[in-house]
Amino acid sequence: MTRTRLFAAGALAWAVSGALHAQDRVTQxxxxxxxxxxTPIARMEDEGQISLTASYTSPYARYNLSMQPFPWLEGTFRYMSINNRAYGPADVDGDQHYKDKSIDIKARLWRESRWLPEVAVGFRDIGGTGLFSSEYLVANKRFGSFDASLGLATGYIGNRGDFENPLRLIDERFATRPIISGAGQLNATSTFRGPIGIFGGVSWQSPLEQLLVKIELDGNDYKNEPQRNNQLQRTPINLGVVYTPRPGIQITAGFERGAEAMVGVAFTGNLRNARSVAPLLDRPVVPLADHASRGVSNPGSWPALATALQREAGLKVSEISRRGRELIVTGEQQRYFYGAQGVGRSIRVLDTGTNADFDWFTIAHQRVDMPIAETSVSREAFADYVDRRIDLDTFARSVEIAPPASQRREVLYQAPFDRFQAGIGPGYKHVMGGPDGFILYQVSADASATYWFGRHTWVSGIVSADVLNNFDKFRYNPPSRMPRVRTYQREFLTTSSVTVPNLQLTTAHYLGGDLYGMGYAGYLESMYGGVGGEVLYRPFGERWALGVDVNHVRQRNFDQRAGFRDYDQTTGHATAYVTLGDAQRVQANVSVGRYLAGDIGATVNVARRFDNGVTMGAWATKTNVSSATFGEGSFDKGIYFSVPMDFLLPRPTRARASIIWQPLVRDGGARLARRYALYSLTAERDRNFLLENLDWIDR
Known part of the structure; x- marks a missing residue:
């Protein structure tokens, strides 16, 4: 065999070995x-993927948060620092560099097949300043260890303008791209307008599994950069390598424009597949009793059983009753995030603590003493499932979820009323993207307490003491043409080191049927106090609900202790809650009403909820205030994700951690941040609250 053939055989083996490693690998x-x-590609990350990336190519530093709520949809929020441009006048903004925020969306049109490539359409900077706005169509096809992409773009990605826009034959306006006139608009007037640039490239999976090589043709020639910030481009070919030292970390280095080095890092993870770490320090499950060792039910044992339910299952019992061979425990689950886990732990305690007189155990769920729903489990079927004599689907047929029952029951035990609870924990606040610094933050120690006047009425409050912050850098107040309902953020955050962000009296009631009501008064949030009420109509087991809240509030003093300023407003909304889909559940909320600044409009909030409780969502608010009056940003918007704290803490908890990324805080479209809401308090009325994680019932 000649040397040439040896070299070709070796090269082929090398390429094939790379193909066997990570053909489907996608990087940021x-x-x-x-x-x-x-340049973008048509590929998508796995469903539920979240990526936080940072990259630098002079003069741009980019910080990106990307989420994959669906297999076919990708969303990105970006914060960019343009390091050779000033944010504003030096006497106001110091030496801060110019900041730009934007949102991207990409949707897959179809998947790759044997003959057809994968194709996606995308929009860059769709809701930001529009400085870097672009629209594109891109296709990808794999060839062994190579993944090739080719795309067409208008706007920033295609600024080289390789050929004229063919849509000009339909309308001459498509021939040129207008300059964006308003920051934060949807940039609809420029969409798909202007010359078209070609972009694309190849990624190659090397035989070293951790190493990916990228070569791309950039569609931008950098001769029309925003703010007249044109850059030298010696070649449109960019080269880069991505090194993955361990799953979840990508380190990128490259050479772009033939003139600038590029470095970047990405932290990635899949929230859809995340699982609780709470079992690490959780109590061990109570073993089921055999028939001979089951407890003896007598009046003296019910208090002990209630105590065991609180200790072992996190169920705070208010009443135990019976109806024939069914034992009903009424109470509130205070420990376990997954409803099925709380029910399963309770069934184990009941099985060991009662005799053979009971065939069914029912947990009557309460929140703030309001009856929400009832979950009934066959005692025999539960034991069969735990011992794996039946599978989960068979067991599910012995689980009943129903609205609160009105049958007569024999009361066996009523728990004494516990009127006072208190606790202390950490608090965190931050402001991102202002001229005073990329992140301004505060860590606090928060003490909370609740006193119950009755089973439906309580007073609750929080005292927050500053521990660590860099708010001494916080000097900027954004301009506003509206009542300053939120843009006094700096004053509220920096005036006092000890604050009372919440102190309110609340009463909540089940009004019968599918109706719930709540009233409240006091310091309702850090900036506003007042009075208000909410009514929720939530039919049991349905995918929709309707709610109305009305509030009259006054702006609080900046120190967040006692006293009010002279601004007041009546604000409130009618909200429709709708759940769509089964395999891919989407929660859509539409609220219509008056906001804190007196503007009237609507908020649309759409979130994907995964089976493990993680949500990824976005919201947008548009009111009767013009873009010019609203100011930079044009309308209120943001993205967020929320995860159960079980993913972060080694002990079980019902709490959630939410990360909100909001481009700008402005006065338009601002809503009251109420501490309690009836929709979340009545979560168990959604049958899927239990059934979507039924496999947790024996954990």
């Missing part, structure tokens, strides 16, 4: 989202 671009370096 400089701009966030699946891509090469400067």
């Amino acid at each position: 671009s400089d701009w966030g989202g699946a891509g090469l370096m400067q």
Whole structure:
């Protein structure tokens, strides 16, 4: 065999070995989202993936948060620092660099097949300043260890303008791209307008599994950069390598424009597949009793059983009753995030603590003493499932979820009323993206307490003491043409080191049927106090609900202790809650009403909820205030994700951790941040609250 053939055989073996390692690997671009370096690709990350990336290519530093709520949809929020441009006048903004915030969306049109490539359409900077706005169509096809992409773009990605826009034949306006006139608009007037640039490239999975090589043709020639910030481009070819030292970390280095080095890092993880770490320090499950060792039920044992339910299952019992061979325990689950886990732990305690007189155990769920729903489990079927004599589907047929029952029951035990609870924990606040610093933060020690006047009425409060912050840098107040309902943020955060962000009297009641009501008064949030009420109509087991809240509030003093300022407003909304889909559940909320600044409009909030409780969502609010009056941003919007704290703490808890990324805090579209809401308090009325994680019932 000649040397040439040996070399060809070796090269083929090398390429094939790379193909066997990670053919489906997707990595983040400089701009966030699946891509090469400067350009996007048609590929998508796995459903539920979240990526936080940072990259630098002079003069741009980019910080991106990308989420994959659906297999076919990718969303990215970006914060960019343009390091050779000033944020504003030096006497106001100091030496801060110019900041730009934007949102991207990419949707897959179809998957790759044997003959057809994968194809996606995307929009960059769709809701930001529009400085870097672009629209594109891109296709990807794999060839062994190589993944090739080719795309067409208008706007920033295609600024080289390789050929004229063919849509000009339909309308001459498509020939040129207008300059964006308003920050934060949807940029609809420029969509798909202007010359078209070609972009694309190849990623190659090397035989070293951790190493991916990228080569791309950039569609931008950098001769029309925003703010007249044109850059030298010696070649449109960009080169880069991605090193993955361990799953979840990507380190990128490259050479772009033939003139600038590029470095980047990405931290990735899949929230859809995340699982609780709470079992690490959780109490061991109570073993089921055999028939001979089951407890003896007598009046003296019911208090002990209630205590065991609180200790072993996190169920705070208010009443135990019976109806024939059914034992009903009424109470509130205070420990376990997954409803099925709380029910399963309770069934184990009841099985060991009662005699053979009972065939069914029912947990009557309460929240703040309001009856929400009832979950009934066959004692025999539960034991068969735990011992794996039946599978989960068979067991599910012996689980009944129903609205609160009105049958007569024999009361066996009523728990004494516990009027006072208190606790202390950490608090955190931050402001991101202002001229005074990339992140301004505060860590606090928060003490909370609740006193119950009755089973439906309580007073609750929080005292927050500053521990650590960098708010001494916080000097900027954004301009506003509206009542300053939120843009006094700096004053509220910096005036006092000890605050009372919440102190309110609340009463909540089940009004019968499917109706719930709540009233409240006091310091309702850090900036506002007042009085208000809410009514919720939530039919049991349905995918929809309707709610109305009305509040009259006054702005609080900046020190967040006692006293009010001279601004007041009546605010409130009618909200429709709708759950869509089964395999891919989407929660859509639409609220219509008056906001804190007196503007009238609507908020649309759409979130994907995964079976493990993780949500990824976005919201947008548009009111009767013009973009010019609203100011930078044009309308209120943001993205967020929320995870059960079980993922972060080694002990079980019902709490959630939410991360909100809001481009700008402005006065338009601002809502009252109430501490309690009836929709979340009545979560167990959704049958899927239990059934979507039924496999947790024996954990």
